Amino acid sequence: MLAEIGVASLQELFDRQIPAAVRLERALDLPAGMAEQDVYAHLRALAAANTSAEDEVTFLGAGMYDHYVPAVIDMLMGRSEFLTPYTPYQPEISQGGLQVMFEYQTAISELTALPVSNASVYEGPSAVAAAAYLAKLANGKARVVVSRGVHPHSRAALRTLAAGYGHQIVEVGLRDGVTDPDAWAAAIDQDTSAVIFQQPNFLGAVEDASALALAAKDSPAVVVGSYDPIPLGILKPPGECGVDVAVGEGQTLGNRLDFGGPSFGFFAATDAYLRRMPGRIAGETRDVDGRRGFVLTLQTREQHIRREKATSNICTAQALNALAGVVYLTWLGRRGLVDLGELLLQRTHYAREALTALEGVEALHEQPVVREFAVRLQAPVDRVIARCQDAGVNPGFALGREYDEHPDGLLVAVTEQRSKADIDRLADVLGAAVAAERQTAGVGA
Amino acid sequence: MSATTQTPLQREEATTIFEKGAPGRRAFSCPEMDVPVVDGLLPDGLRRSEPPRLPEVSEPELVRHYVNLSKRNFDLDSGFYPLGSCTMKHNPRLHERVAALPGHARLHPLQDPAHAQGALELMWNLERALAEIAGLPHVSLQPSAGSHGELAGVLLTKAFHADRGEERTKVLTPDTAHGTNPATVTMAGYEVVKVGTNADGGVDVDDLRAKAGPDVACLMLTNPNTLGIFDSNIEEIADIVHGVGATLYYDGANLNAVMGISRPGDMGFDIVHFNLHKSFTQPHGGGGPGAGPIAVSDRMEPYLPRPVITRSGDGQFDLDDQRPKSIGKLRGFQGNYGCFVRSYAYIRSLGAEGLKDASETAVLNANYLLARLRSLGVADKLPLAFGELCMHEFVLSGAPMKRDLQIRTLDLAKRLLDHGFHPPTVYFPLLVDEALLIEPTETETRETLDAFAEVVAAILREAQEDPTIAREAPYTTPVRRLDEAAAAKRPVIRQAL
Numbered sequence: 001m002l003a004e005i006g007v008a009s010l011q012e013l014f015d016r017q018i019p020a021a022v023r024l025e026r027a028l029d030l031p032a033g034m035a036e037q038d039v040y041a042h043l044r045a046l047a048a049a050n051t052s053a054e055d056e057v058t059f060l061g062a063g064m065y066d067h068y069v070p071a072v073i074d075m076l077m078g079r080s081e082f083l084t085p086y087t088p089y090q091p092e093i094s095q096g097g098l099q100v101m102f103e104y105q106t107a108i109s110e111l112t113a114l115p116v117s118n119a120s121v122y123e124g125p126s127a128v129a130a131a132a133y134l135a136k137l138a139n140g141k142a143r144v145v146v147s148r149g150v151h152p153h154s155r156a157a158l159r160t161l162a163a164g165y166g167h168q169i170v171e172v173g174l175r176d177g178v179t180d181p182d183a184w185a186a187a188i189d190q191d192t193s194a195v196i197f198q199q200p201n202f203l204g205a206v207e208d209a210s211a212l213a214l215a216a217k218d219s220p221a222v223v224v225g226s227y228d229p230i231p232l233g234i235l236k237p238p239g240e241c242g243v244d245v246a247v248g249e250g251q252t253l254g255n256r257l258d259f260g261g262p263s264f265g266f267f268a269a270t271d272a273y274l275r276r277m278p279g280r281i282a283g284e285t286r287d288v289d290g291r292r293g294f295v296l297t298l299q300t301r302e303q304h305i306r307r308e309k310a311t312s313n314i315c316t317a318q319a320l321n322a323l324a325g326v327v328y329l330t331w332l333g334r335r336g337l338v339d340l341g342e343l344l345l346q347r348t349h350y351a352r353e354a355l356t357a358l359e360g361v362e363a364l365h366e367q368p369v370v371r372e373f374a375v376r377l378q379a380p381v382d383r384v385i386a387r388c389q390d391a392g393v394n395p396g397f398a399l400g401r402e403y404d405e406h407p408d409g410l411l412v413a414v415t416e417q418r419s420k421a422d423i424d425r426l427a428d429v430l431g432a433a434v435a436a437e438r439q440t441a442g443v444g445a
Numbered sequence: 446m447s448a449t450t451q452t453p454l455q456r457e458e459a460t461t462i463f464e465k466g467a468p469g470r471r472a473f474s475c476p477e478m479d480v481p482v483v484d485g486l487l488p489d490g491l492r493r494s495e496p497p498r499l500p501e502v503s504e505p506e507l508v509r510h511y512v513n514l515s516k517r518n519f520d521l522d523s524g525f526y527p528l529g530s531c532t533m534k535h536n537p538r539l540h541e542r543v544a545a546l547p548g549h550a551r552l553h554p555l556q557d558p559a560h561a562q563g564a565l566e567l568m569w570n571l572e573r574a575l576a577e578i579a580g581l582p583h584v585s586l587q588p589s590a591g592s593h594g595e596l597a598g599v600l601l602t603k604a605f606h607a608d609r610g611e612e613r614t615k616v617l618t619p620d621t622a623h624g625t626n627p628a629t630v631t632m633a634g635y636e637v638v639k640v641g642t643n644a645d646g647g648v649d650v651d652d653l654r655a656k657a658g659p660d661v662a663c664l665m666l667t668n669p670n671t672l673g674i675f676d677s678n679i680e681e682i683a684d685i686v687h688g689v690g691a692t693l694y695y696d697g698a699n700l701n702a703v704m705g706i707s708r709p710g711d712m713g714f715d716i717v718h719f720n721l722h723k724s725f726t727q728p729h730g731g732g733g734p735g736a737g738p739i740a741v742s743d744r745m746e747p748y749l750p751r752p753v754i755t756r757s758g759d760g761q762f763d764l765d766d767q768r769p770k771s772i773g774k775l776r777g778f779q780g781n782y783g784c785f786v787r788s789y790a791y792i793r794s795l796g797a798e799g800l801k802d803a804s805e806t807a808v809l810n811a812n813y814l815l816a817r818l819r820s821l822g823v824a825d826k827l828p829l830a831f832g833e834l835c836m837h838e839f840v841l842s843g844a845p846m847k848r849d850l851q852i853r854t855l856d857l858a859k860r861l862l863d864h865g866f867h868p869p870t871v872y873f874p875l876l877v878d879e880a881l882l883i884e885p886t887e888t889e890t891r892e893t894l895d896a897f898a899e900v901v902a903a904i905l906r907e908a909q910e911d912p913t914i915a916r917e918a919p920y921t922t923p924v925r926r927l928d929e930a931a932a933a934k935r936p937v938i939r940q941a942l
Contacts, residue, residue, distance in 0.1 A: 001813045001891060004820065005834075010805055013812060014706060017675045017834055022712045028705045029577050033796030036539050043790055047548025049563030051556060054547040062555055063777055072472070072508055078541060080522035081515035086531050087732035089870075091929075092922035093862055095459065096518035097731035100511075103461050106939040110497035116938065120733070122589035125777040133632065153777040160750075160773035164600050164633035206491050236493050249777070258544075259564050260554030260778030261589070262734030274936065280732060285932035288917075292459045293924040297932040303592070303628035304873070308637040313628035316590040320730030323511075330462055330507050333471035334499040343475055345487060350480035368487050389560065397555055420479040 053257065056389065057422050059351075061372050061413025062202070062397040063124065063151050064251050064260065067230070068417050070331050073254045073324050082323055087280070087316070091295045092287075097319060098294035101282035104326040111232045111329070112246045113239025114268040119280040120322040121314060124249025127265030128154035128226050129161040130278050130312060131245045132194050134269075135222035136167055137311060138276055141193035143168045147179040147212075149201025150226055152402040158196070167193060177205040177365020177374070185215045192221040199227050199235070203399075204348075204372035204411065205365055206235065213242030222273075229253055229266065231370040233337035234345060238268075245269045254328025255321050264318035264325060275301060278312030340416060344371045347423065348414045354427040355412065360434040364399075364409050372413040374399060374406070379437035381410055387433035388426075395430050454517060454923040462510050463940040466502035498942045517923045518731070519867055525893050527814075529838045529870035529882025530623070530671055532701045532723035534803075537794070540726060540787035549786050554778035558763045564782060565762035569754050571789045572738075578700075578800070579717045579740035580710025586738045587750045587780040591698055592625040594718030594737030595665070597750060599633040600772045601716060601741065602663045602692045604748040608770065613662035613691070619648055621672055621874045623698060626665045635662060642876060646674035646831030648682055657689045667696040668712065669703070669836035671874045671882065673811065683713025692716060692745070700724045701886065702808055702837035705801030715742045721781075725788035736784035748772050752779065806887035807837040810894060814885050815839050817898035826850060826905055830877040837886070843879030850908040852915045854879040857904055859926065862919040864900045 007013050014023070034042070053066045060066075076082060081096060088094030088101075101119040108117035121127050128151075132144050144167045146155055159169055172183045179197055188195060195216045200206045213223045225243040230252045238246035251263035269277060275298060283297030303310040332340060352373045356363045364374035377384055381398040388395045399409030414423065502510070519526075526533035544550065552564055572584035588594040599616065606613050615638045616630040627637040638656055641649035648666070657664075664686045669675045676682065686693045695714040701724040709717045721727045722735035729735070741749065751771040752764040764779070795803060812834055818824060818841075826846040829839060843854035858868035858881075870882035885894060908915050919925060 001809060005809075005812045005816045007812075007834075010809060013808055013834060014805075017677075017836060018703075018707050019677050019680065022679060022707050024580075024706060024708055024711065028797035028800065030574055030797040030800070031793065033799040034793055036537075036794065039539060039790050039794050040543060042793060043543035043549075043567075043786065044546060046563035046567050047543075047546040049566065050548045050552045051560035052547045052549075052551040053553060054551050058553065060553045060555055064554055066551070066553065070472070072504060074545070075508075076511050076515070079512070079515045081518040081520045082731055083541075083728045084521035084536055085518055085731045086521075086526070086528055086533060086729045089528070090519075090858070090862065090868060091927050092859070092919050092924055093519035093867070094517075094731075095923050096514040096516065099459060099461065099514055099517070100731075102938070103463065103940070106461070106463055106942075107497075107499060109939045110499060110942070113497075122593060122733075123776055126589065126593070126775060151777070153774055156774035157776055160600065160775055161596075161632070163772065164596070164603060165631075166634050206487070208491070210490075232493070233496055234487065234493055236491055237497070240493075256550045256783070257553050258550055259552040259556075259561065259782035261776075261781035262736075262783050264733075274938075281936075281938055283932040284937040285928045287924040287927045289455075289925055291455065291924050293927045294459070295927050295929050295932050297929070297936055297938070300933070303624035305624070306628070307624045308627035308631045310624070310628040310631070313592045313596060313625045313632050314590075315592050315625055316733040316735050318730075318734050319732035320728070321734055323731070326462075327507070327511060330500045330502060331472045331504070332499065333473060333501045334496050335469070335501070336471050336473035336475065337499060338496045339475040340473075343478055346478060346480050346482055349483055349486050368491065370487070385557070389557070394553075394556075416476050419476070423480075 056392050056394050057425060058394040059396045059412045059414065059418065059426055060394050062411055063153065063249060064257055065413055065415050066257060066417055067252050067415045069254055069256055072331060073327050076327055077320055077324055082320060088296060095293060098282045100323050100326060102284060102294050104322045105282060107326050107329045108266050108268050111229055112268040113237035114246055115271050116274045117268040118277045119282055119317040120264040121267050121279050122318060123261055123263050123265045125151060125154040125157040127247035127267055128196060129157040131224040131247050132158055132167055133161060133165060134245065134273060134276050135194035136165055138222060139193055139220045141191050141220055143170055143192045145170050145172060145187045145192055145195045147197040148173050149179050149203065150196055150198040151202050154226060177203050177367040178207050179212060181211060184212060188216050188219045188221060190219060192219045194222045194224050196224040199225055200370055203365060203374045204369045205367035206370060209241040231341050234341035245273060250325050254324035262318060262321055264321040276311050277301065279314045280317045343416055344414060348373060351412060351414050351423045354423055355430060358427060358431040358434065360438055372411060374409050374411050376408045377410055377434055379434045381408060383437050384433045387436060388429050391429045393426055393429040395426060452921055461940045462500045462502065463942060465510060466500055466506060468501055470501045470503050472504035472507055524865050525889060525897055526867040527869050527883045527885050528867060529884040530698055532884060532886055534726060534886040535888040536726050536728040540790045543790050544783050544786040562762055565754055567789055568785055569756060569762055571785050574792045575719055575738055576740055578704055580708030581717060581740040581742055583746040583749060584738055584740045585749045586785055587775055588737040588739060589776055589781055590735045591718055591720040591737045592629060593775060594739045595625055595629040596632060597739050597775055598694050598716040598718060599629055599663060601745050601748045603633060604772050605692060605745060606662055613660050615661045617656060617661055617664040619666065620876050621670050622665065623671065623696060626696060646672040647676035647678055650678050650681055653682060654685055657685050659689060661689055661691045663692045663694050665694040665696060667699050669699045672831050672840050673835040673838040674832055675836050679712045698723060699837065702804055704804040705797060706804055715745055721784045721788040726791045727784040727787050734781055734784060736781040750775050803887045810885040810887060810889055811835050811837050811839055814883065814894045814898060817895060818901060821898055821902040823902050823905060838882060838884035840874065840877050841881045842877050843881055847879055850905060851912040852908045854881055856915040856918065860904045860915040860918040863921050866897055866900065
């Protein structure tokens with residue numbers, strides 16, 4: 001091969017191209033390579049040092065949830081034809097992936113009752129930030145009003161991005177577990193670029209989305225809702241609530257927890273924002289012989305064409321994770337999504353009743369909840385969680401980690417993988433842990 | 446070639462999952478309603494009146510539909526995929542196996558760090574390895590993709606200058622840059638200023654010197670660049686950029702050329718992003734997921750995204766969110782951990798020697814393919830755009846081919862499909878007329894490279910005889926050339942229900 005190239009050695013190839021001063025004249029300081037079975041053993045040992053959702057009965061949610069991932073998804077995601085291609089730049093040999101995107105967009109449009117969906121973005125919180133950027137490009141207004149019920153990571157991502165292009169972020173607090181309607185209305189003015197709420201909000205409460213959207217009606221603001229897709233079989237969809245842009249974390253739709261990613265974010269909107277959408281969009285067309293086919297479309301929005309004038313710098317969808325999303329929704333089916341929603345609604349209610357019946361535990365708010373709820377503990381939350389984990393139950397998320405105003409808050413998530421028996425066990429373990437902590441502190445019975 | 450003989454896949458009219466099935470069918474069986482049912486938990490005003498019209502199919506129907514769809518894709522496991530700038534290297538299946546271990550796959554991102562020590566150790570180790578490869582001491586794994594890493598890097602630059610009380614307004618990018626560079630600059634609130642390319646395919650240093658001033662925040666550079674050229678003036682470029690107080694950003698899309706050979710940190714870069722889905726074997730998944738970690742110099746460290754991973758004296762790992770100068774969070778949680786597992790497995794499999802060997806082989810393969818094309822006489826119609834040799838990829842110009850044979854780069858690409866090859870990247874970089882950007886990667890054997898070169902030569906010969914063959918290609922793919930203009934003009938982006 002060197003002879004064909006016309007060089008004497010591999011070294012010469014590099015010597016002729018890279019200045020000596022910037023060549024690394026030593027080996028990288030990395031461990032030596034390992035055989036496949038040794039790498040497996042090492043990665044398995046690292047996995048074993050984690051407590052996963054298989055090792056404890058978990059009620060931890062707060063943005064990612066331990067829903068069941070059906071086996072068909074593992075099989076389909078593992079297929080070479082879906083796993084190993086690049087972005088479908090050559091549509092003639094990418095019809096599988098492009099049609100999956102088209103079906104995914106259809107499913108998200110159905111779920112959200114919004115006519116336009118892209119082929120997915122990175123994940124939930126950055127999708128919230130991307131929605132605000134869309135608003136900035138659309139109306140140029142200065143302020144974003146965001147509810148404190150929006151996931152703390154979404155609000156953080158929003159602030160990070162806004163520091164670049166220059167949006168001022170105004171936060172509206174919660175009252176009785178939901179966005180304070182008076183403060184919300186008061187915060188929206190003619191210089192408001194976007195308003196953002198989350199449904200259900202971070203405390204698990206179902207917001208009155210229609211009322212929140214209505215409050216922005218006489219302003220230029222783009223109404224953005226960050227939605228949990230799982231309850232959308234039973235919750236009024238954003239498109240029927242006056243929401244302009246619905247985004248959300250797609251992990252719950254057939255994707256693993258994976259310690260936080262990869263998953264996907266969905267991004268749907270009204271027709272008005274079609275040409276302002278970030279990311280890839282698949283569209284239907286015909287080939288020269290008249291066959292139905294699919295292509296990436298509206299690419300004049302995108303960075304590889306528009307460069308500095310693009311609607312976003314995003315060039316990756318989360319195609320494989322979005323495939324899991326549409327397969328999951330297909331697996332559930334039209335009735336299945338509703339049945340799942342009803343099951344979660346009832347089990348979550350049951351769990352809330354069971355926990356708030358415990359000594360030293362009370363509801364943090366009384367709003368309707370569908371998969372997650374918040375309680376207050378009359379005992380140090382971190383210590384209670386540690387006691388529960390020692391007993392094999394992870395009771396949820398310590399709200400004080402993100403909300404200074406709720407140092408005593410515990411956020412509890414219920415998926416269809418947590419049966420009544422699991423919930424009863426949680427009540428036992430949590431009740432005992434709270435009692436033990438109260439005893440230590442010398443309070444209570 | 447006749448368009449009337451159809452292949453079996455061509456005879457199948459595409460039908461979406463929404464057009465299949467029948468009311469009432471489903472794959473899912475809902476777990477038992479094992480708690481007492483209470484009415485009125487959700488007020489009517491908050492309820493959905495009609496369920497979304499999702500498909501209603503059985504599991505066998507679902508499986509057949511998606512397996513059949515998969516057959517309408519070309520993929521890296523099936524054949525050569527020399528898509529320039531995308532680094533289509535083999536995806537070892539070990540990585541899928543280890544990433545699926547429940548200790549990784551079913552680990553909740555908010556699990557108490559004391560119960561996630563294995564994950565944090567893995568991330569720590571990966572950070573250390575990437576730092577060593579980049580020659581820069583600090584790493585954040587958080588960004589979700591290369592473009593996300595770019596955004597992180599430019600926002601870091603902004604925070605860095607702001608911390609010094611400076612407001613700079615411009616970011617320089619070469620005209621060869623990936624489109625994500627200028628798009629990122631705009632998103633970060635800067636003005637894009639283009640720097641020209643010299644006759645060797647590198648940065649026009651005089652143009653750079655003229656444009657570098659106190660209002661410049663950063664120069665974003667890819668090295669080797671998208672022409673496959675290593676910029677031999679890199680030290681001078683770094684001096685000019687640092688001389689005006691700006692930062693130097695390394696787009697790591699082309700890192701596969703230099704692992705263990707040359708390090709961005711040693712070239713003078715302050716910030717580097719990695720594409721774990723390029724150099725580090727995260728499967729591309731048909732367009733995601735990926736991951737775009739960044740490595741930075743000491744002076745950029747205070748601004749890294751939060752949280753950062755820490756290790757205490759007793760070897761315990763933790764997440765530190767208390768970072769007052771941090772740019773904040775770019776996304777939820779700690780990043781695409783599933784990608785970290787795969788890339789870490791890759792680095793541990795190859796080790797220092799293996800990574801260097803991968804880069805050397807990638808460069809060897811690219812130069813060999815270039816030489817093969819030359820000796821088959823292709824250079825006449827498809828000359829190398831710049832230089833003599835190349836790094837891991839090279840750019841040919843299809844301008845003479847278009848002039849002499851009346852076929853465009855697009856036609857050549859489409860004709861390659863009939864021969865079972867994925868075409869190279871086409872019409873990028875923008876400054877080369879009718880560009881073909883070819884990156885074979887270290888994955889490919891000499892036989893594959895030979896076969897590809899022969900086919901390119903054969904297509905040119907065929908065009909000499911009859912250019913319409915290439916112009917109307919492809920013929921054998923599940924669909925033939927698609928009307929993209931119509932798709933954009935009247936967008937149909939979902940199934941009518």
